[in-house]
Each structure stands twice: as C-alpha cells, then as structure tokens.
Amino acid sequence: MNRGLLFVLSGPSGVGKGTVCASLRTKMPELIYSVSATTRTPREGEKDGVNYFFKSREQFQDMIQGDALLEYAEYVGNYYGTPRDFVEKTLSEGKDIILEIEVQGALKVKEKFPDGVFIFLMPPSLNELASRLGGRGTETQATIDHRLSVARDEINLLYHYDYAVVNDQIDLACKRIDAIMTAEHCKRQRFLHELCNELDAISTAENV
Ligand SMILES: Nc1ncnc2c1ncn2[C@@H]1O[C@H](COP(=O)(O)OP(=O)(O)OP(=O)(O)O)[C@@H](O)[C@H]1O
Numbered sequence: 001m002n003r004g005l006l007f008v009l010s011g012p013s014g015v016g017k018g019t020v021c022a023s024l025r026t027k028m029p030e031l032i033y034s035v036s037a038t039t040r041t042p043r044e045g046e047k048d049g050v051n052y053f054f055k056s057r058e059q060f061q062d063m064i065q066g067d068a069l070l071e072y073a074e075y076v077g078n079y080y081g082t083p084r085d086f087v088e089k090t091l092s093e094g095k096d097i098i099l100e101i102e103v104q105g106a107l108k109v110k111e112k113f114p115d116g117v118f119i120f121l122m123p124p125s126l127n128e129l130a131s132r133l134g135g136r137g138t139e140t141q142a143t144i145d146h147r148l149s150v151a152r153d154e155i156n157l158l159y160h161y162d163y164a165v166v167n168d169q170i171d172l173a174c175k176r177i178d179a180i181m182t183a184e185h186c187k188r189q190r191f192l193h194e195l196c197n198e199l200d201a202i203s204t205a206e207n208v
C-alpha cells in the first residue's frame with residue numbers, strides 16, 4: 001500500500017488556518033486532521049480531544065521525554081506539539097493527513113518528512129491580520145500584540161515552504177489548497193509510474 005501524503009498548513013496566528021482547515025475537512029472528509037497537544041487554556045467551546053489535547057506543563061514535558069511528539073514548539077508562552085503515533089499510523093494506512101501548526105514546528109517536521117507538502121497561508125495584509133486576530137475576540141490585547149510581532153518573523157520564513165496561499169476569501173483559499181493537493185497526488189502517481197518503468201527495464205535487462 002502507498003503511504004499517504006503529509007500536508008502541513010502554517011502561517012501566522014489569525015490568518016485563518018483553522019477556518020480554512022475546517023472548510024477543507026467538510027469538503028474532503030477523507031482528509032485526516034492531526035489534533036495537537038497544548039498547554040494553552042481551552043477557549044470557550046473548545047473540547048479536549050477535538051480542538052486540542054489540553055495538557056498541564058508536566059504532562060506535556062512527559063510527552064516530550066517519552067518521545068511521543070513528532071515536533072513541538074513553545075509559542076507565545078505555551079507549548080504546542082503534534083502526537084507522533086497518530087501521524088505515523090495514518091500515513092502507513094495510506095491516508096493523507098493535515099497538520100495545522102506554527103512555523104518553528106513546521107520546519108522541524110520538514111527535517112523529518114522532507115517529502116511532506118508545506119503550505120504557508122498568507123494574510124492579504126498585516127492590517128487585515130491584526131483585524132482578524134482582534135475580531136476573533138479570544139486573546140487579550142497584550143497576547144494579540146505578541147502574536148503580531150511573532151507573525152512578522154514567521155512571514156520572513158516563507159521561503160522554506162513549497163507553496164504560499166493568500167487567504168483573501170475562505171472559498172478561494174480552499175480551492176487553491178485543493179488544487180495543490182490534486183497536483184501533489186499527480187506528482188506522486190507519476191513518480192510511482194516512472195519507478196515501475198525503471199524496475200521493469202532493470203528486470204528485462206537482467207533476463208536478456
Ligand atoms: N478569508 C477570511 N476573511 C475574513 N475573515 C477570516 C478569513 N479567514 C478567517 N477569518 C477570520 O479570522 C479569524 C482568525 O481565523 P482562525 O482562527 O481560523 O485563524 P488561525 O490562523 O487558525 O489562528 P491561530 O493560529 O491563532 O489558531 C476568525 O475570526 C475567522 O473567522
């Protein structure tokens with residue numbers, strides 16, 4: 001069985017990763033979503049095991065010590081990390097998985113999965129990013145300011161990614177990501193096809 005494809009969606013806080021991911025998941029129910037672990041306090045309406053696995057700092061440290069995380073990062077005062085086993089199991093079952101994570105973590109995943117597909121979601125402008133973060137109403141002004149200052153550094157790391165997608169309108173951003181996913185599947189099929197042809201050629205040459 002072919003392994004599934006690993007997609008990583010990152011970009012600054014408030015750009016719309018969660019919104020775009022939720023929309024993609026309704027359009028592509030076969031796409032598996034990786035639920036992260038975090039030490040952040042749950043926001044109103046967030047559920048353990050659905051939005052995140054909410055952990056104490058001690059529990060999170062235990063996950064780090066036990067090598068249970070594929071990657072983790074400390075972001076604006078909290079830990080966030082991707083549980084390893086679920087990602088490995090999903091890929092080995094031939095299913096595609098999407099990780100919605102910040103930039104430091106995405107770069108660590110890239111070291112381990114250079115064949116992953118790395119997509120950076122861009123805001124139409126920094127003003128629009130600030131207005132989305134403020135409009136969400138989930139953070140204090142101090143946290144929003146901190147997240148916006150980190151955003152500038154994150155955007156500077158865009159060149160590490162395979163694709164940049166502007167989230168001007170949710171539906172358009174989803175269509176662009178859908179097109180990337182289709183193209184990556186075609187690339188994978190072509191690669192496998194060429195590999196089969198090469199193996200055929202080798203075995204023919206050996207039989208001559
Ligand atoms: N294309 C868009 N146009 C206008 N508003 C948007 C768009 N995409 C997302 N939003 C809004 O912007 C806010 C932030 O979106 P969201 O929570 O999805 O961002 P995020 O990148 O997942 O943030 P975080 O990294 O902090 O989890 C939300 O209020 C959402 O409704």
Ligand SMILES: Nc1nc2c(ncn2[C@@H]2O[C@H](COP(=O)(O)O)[C@@H](O)[C@H]2O)c(=O)[nH]1
Nearest residue numbers: 013036037072073080081082100101102105
């Ligand atoms: N490196 C990782 N970053 C993650 C993970 N899960 C989420 N995130 C990112 O953290 C910030 C803040 O999230 P918020 O829910 O507090 O707004 C955001 O950029 C997320 O995408 C993870 O497993 N690893």
